[in-house]
Amino acid sequence: MPDKLVRRKSLGTILPLGFIFVLVLFFGSINPRFLSIANLYNLIRQTSVLMIVAIGATFVILMGSIDLSVGSIVTLSGIVSALFVPRIGIGSIFIGVVIGGLAGTINGLVFVYGRVPSFLVTLAMGPILEGIALIICKGSPVVIKDMNFLKIASGRLIGNFPNIGIWAILIYCFFTFIAFRTRYGRYVFTIGAGEKASQFSGVSVKRIKIMTYFVSGFLSGLAGVLFSARCQSGTARMGEPFILDSIAATVVGGTALTGGSGGPHRTILGVIIMGILSNGMNLLNVHPHVQIIIKGVVTILAVAATLDRSRLEFVK
């Protein structure tokens, strides 16, 4: 039994790396354009927003919970910040981040004090926020014309490297540090691996849970602002794909849905895999609808390969 567990653990690291290698070989051999620098930057532009959302999702999943409201938070924060751009310009980044953080905190409070399962709280919070977003924008896209604002995502500060990629790398490094080098980060792991033992050791489980939903909301809010800057508009349903993609990237990267093992450092692998899949399939002209199916299949396969069933009494 321990042997089997060790095997699973190493699979969690080797499998995503191996999969990336196979995907690069596959797409690169069919279409050499896939391996060009221009396409690399393209890939970064396409995956950076997902990277930021997925880091938040990783914290929630590490803690043994789930956040299904990230998509709507991206939409709401994208639309509201786009509305504020004509008035306060770059300052609307803060508007988006505050909206995200607030929505996340509400998720956490209802989950902890209402004792409603996180899955249900966030599932219901999705349409609530989506509805608010639709009312605010009256169903039509909010176009952004402020060039200074657009540059936060599509500009290039360092060589040809897209700015949005800098955001993603900074967030990735900062939150990996948070996970492994801070008190808060440690408690996220211990709650995920053993909530009762953590509580019995004096960990304020409730506070950590609320903070984690705040983190997830905050990052989704930031992602929303950057996404609207990248798309030059805030539109309804713009965040929808991030619900599945953020969970998939986390799990494909090797963070177990059971909580307590994995970490944000791994999620980058999952994001790259999801990104390469989309990018490569685009280059091969795979129909977008077929792409969705393939992504779903990959997610199921990844969970099947990484889920540590010995820790689960029942698979629910």
Added chain:
Amino acid sequence: MPERMEMENSANILNAENITKSFPGVLALDNVSIEVKQGEIIGIAGENGAGKSTLLNIIAGIYQPDSGQLFLRSKLYSPLNYQQANRNGVFMVFQEQGLVPSLYVYENLFLANEGSFITKGILNKKRMIKEAADAMESLNLKIDPTKLTWNYSFHERQMIEISKAFTLAKILEIEMPLILLDEPTSGLSDAEIATLFGKVKEYSERASFLFISHRLSELIELCDRLYIFKDGKNIESLSTEHTSEADIHEYMVGRKRESEFYREDLQISSTGKEIFAVNGLMKEDAFSDVTFGLNRKEILGIGGIVGCGKTELGICLAGIEKLDRGSITIEGYDIHKVTLQNMMKRGVGYVPGDRKNEGIIGYLPVNWNVTLPSIPDIVLNGLPLLNIKRENEITRTFVSKFKIKTPRITTMCYSLSGGNQQKVLMAKWVAKNLKVIILDNPTRGIDVGAKEEIYKILRDLVEQGLSIILITDDLLELIGLSNRIVIMKDGIITNEFESPPENKTTENELVKYMV
């Protein structure tokens, strides 16, 4: 001759022969043989960990024995799971988990055996309800099978469990079922117990019963014969006539305590300076009027049978659950709000009895487990940043000090043996530089060698100035380790014993105040 053999055997519904079963580090059953005759009510008595439940679980097919054989109605019987046991007419009334509360009673009765009610793929509910009502009537039970199960009280649910055994036996066309009762009376009131026993006696013409209980008076009252288990062995078989509780207890305990094992040579007389005092503690349905003091460098033992309230007392002293009444004083300082965080701040730690769920986090490494309660103390320069170097230093110190056998300090805890996990759990709290540590069964389920090491660790800690409240089911451990012993019964302290090394009390002396 062969005919006579058959006659003789047909009277025995169950023969268990030389059953042995071991779990990692523990020999749970050691060559145990028992027999149950048709229509008999048989009791099994023994301390925690004597192997009673293990034997029941083997008979019910939930565990398989390492060696030995079972014969049911003189046929070889080796069930691989509970369903197979059912098909052979063996049913177990589980302590609580057997029924699904949100189902109707009749649905519970036939759960997983609906097959005989299906015609053309459709479940015949009417017939199920009718059969369930008939079953309730034939057992003289006033239970409406069309009600939801959660409407019924605990003892009524026990009766539903028993009627389930009879109805299943009928469906499966078994005449005389064997019904296993695993502590069916824990959590029942006296009146409910009387009802339950009345029913069991009434049904004993139609079934045989095998019954486990901690309450010896019950065993005497209900059973025809008794087996007494000790340390996995079946040491005595008694008829309940002319047997008193004290007789049974003598068999159950009656072990020789070896003072070296408990390092009684290292017992020091406490300083007499009171460090921790509780006054009039009360928690509803658990304990009341609990008052005692704990001196510096003292081990205060708290004993009593399972369910006497000592476990709940430990949990409340730690601040994990709220007290209803009473006060706690630490070094003369009144604790106004008894919460886990406040108690930790005042230097009190609690090592829970449920090591796996409440103590150790199996899927985290040793170092993370050891430092979990100390994280706030080992941050870098007051920032909420982890001092990983310090964390590893602390862990290495305890790994060598407590002789924790682990390949690396980053090894996952689940892969360590029970004894080493217990040492990690102790290290976790000792690392916090406590004044008082509350231990709930610190050596439960670990092997003799590890026990001895833990006793030595406890002696060393006391020598260094720690005070210990030791809550334990193991009477020899209680006597051997404690400076003073408090005995509880039904939530109330019944007596207090001094226990100096040269004049230790005996198990029998303590038991008088426990039952």
